Amino acid sequence: MDEIEVVVVRVFTDERGTNGNELGIVTSAPATAGREQEIAAALGFSETVFVDSLDTTAGLAAIRIFTPAAELPFAGHPSVGTAWWLAHERTPVGALVEKAGDVAVSVDLDRDSATIDARAAWTPDFTWHALGTPAEVEALDAFAFTEGQHYAYAWIDEAEGRLRARMFAPAMGIVEDEATGAAAVALTAKLGRALHILQGEGSEITTQPLDGGLVRVGGTVVYDRTIDATL
Secondary structure, eight states: OOEEEEEEEEEEEOTTSOSOEEEEEEEOOTTTTTOHHHHHHHHOOSOEEEEEEEETTTTEEEEEEEOSSOEESOOHHHHHHHHHHHHHTTOOOSEEEETTEEEEEEEETTTTEEEEEEEGGGSOOOEEEEOSOHHHHHTOOGGGOOSSOEEEEEEEETTTTEEEEEEEEGGGTEEEESOOHHHHHHHHHHHTSOEEEEETTTEEEEEEEOGGGEEEEEEEEEEEEEEEEEO
16 A cells, blocks of 8 residues: 555636536656556546656656546546646646647636647547437436446527536446536537537536647636545
């Protein structure tokens, strides 16, 4: 058993800094090497990031991302949250090196916000459920989804691009994800327009299609706590 420091931030909070999806951030060390999946499962966050290397001169940080059940080549809320945390700790970078590719990032510490530029091709395959009303999305039973990755959404205001959404991913070991940046990237590419997504209990995600097949996704991030976990 080793003592491992885990920084927890909440990503895609609302404007008051409430809600948001918890993210565990671990600086890789001999105590974590080869145990990343075990540690992520024990912590139980929808995703845990391991920062493998940091080069502030080059502006790059190499990270790995794990759900409780699997490693992901890319994920949105871990990328946004890690970018913000590194800037908050005065070690900002311009890109995160992930298995899917290099993810360009931008952070505004004055607003506690961060954005990333990603490709829909990097995201998991989602089963999309376009429902008629936000109330139908809210009435869904998370435990009714027993396999795969499912994203349910309905327009709050289609003209303004405002959506109500929920995501269920039993294949990743996640009953329900509070805020899902990768799904926001994929849905933005699918619908071909900027979106403002209200997901989960009240998390907020904004997106914008860019040239070259990229999608910018971002939101507010806040520090929550630090855990000294014995694992």
